[in-house]
Amino acid sequence: MKKHRLAALIGAAALFLSALSGCGQPSSGLPPESSPAQGDAPQVTDMGGDLLAKIRAKGEIVVALEGTWAPWGYHDESGALVGYDVEVAQAVAAKLGVEPAFVEGEWSALLAGLEAGRYDIMVNGVEIDDGRREKYDFSVPYAYNRTAVIVRADDDSIRSMEDLEGKNTANTLSSTYAILAESYGAAVTPVDDFIQTIELLTSGRIDATLNADVSYYDYLAQHPDAPIKIACFDPAATQVAIPMFKGEDNDALRSAINQALAELAQDGTLTELSMKYFGRDISKAP
Secondary structure (H helix, E strand, O other): OHHHHHHHHHHHHHHHHHHHHHHOOOOOOOOHHHOOOOOOOOOOOOOOOOHHHHHHHHOEEEEEEOOOEOOOEEEOOOOOEEOHHHHHHHHHHHHHOOEEEEEEOOHHHHHHHHHHOOOOEEOOOOEOOHHHHHHEEEOOOOEEEOEEEEEEOOOOOOOOHHHHOOOEEEEOOOOHHHHHHHHOOOEEEEOOOHHHHHHHHHOOOOOEEEEEHHHHHHHHHHOOOOOEEEEEEOOOOEEEOOEEEOOHHHHHHHHHHHHHHHHHHHOOHHHHHHHHHHOOOOOOOO
């Protein structure tokens, strides 16, 4: 009898303590499987819902680009924003039935803003790689790059990608070129744009820089006496595409952009723009 009474008392005490512990923690009002994970930051974005529908409702698509990288996107002598990517973005926007609203900034800040949902797309010669695929959704490629290693005209120490080991280079941080240089053992000095990179190179403060060969040829066309040359090329061509906020809400937007790019390729617009800004067709895979 005493054993049964003792067991009852222990059970009652356990229930009382359980009730007390429950009173000490306010309920989230959510079922356990819906409760936020410990330490998770809130999702700071208003990108929920069909993004294409939202873009068409407001009549514009927000396009991020640097605006300092000729001939992709830059300001001409009159101050107007021009370039291959500028006209590609305008043509895509027209296909979507909206106006492009360009926002300029530094490379890393633009990518961060895209990931946070502050911009709809980024049209800035962005190359596809595995790391970026994890953060952004991409359109189909609309251009193809060959990466060139650019050195001073009197420097013959670099003849292949492997010769970059131990060399000092300069590129925009987190760019494909910076990552590629580091993969071959080069040190990378962060810069804001291609012009600054060439200044560091010609002054002897760095040994080389990696960039699109078309950017090199464009610079040389404007500065024919520049004491620089291409030492070698990365053997693999890279794909340039349009990144956007990652998620299922982008399905319709990505599909519409892909359709627009396909039509621009088929009607010759991409080839025409390539020839206008690069002197050769970069819209087709080499």
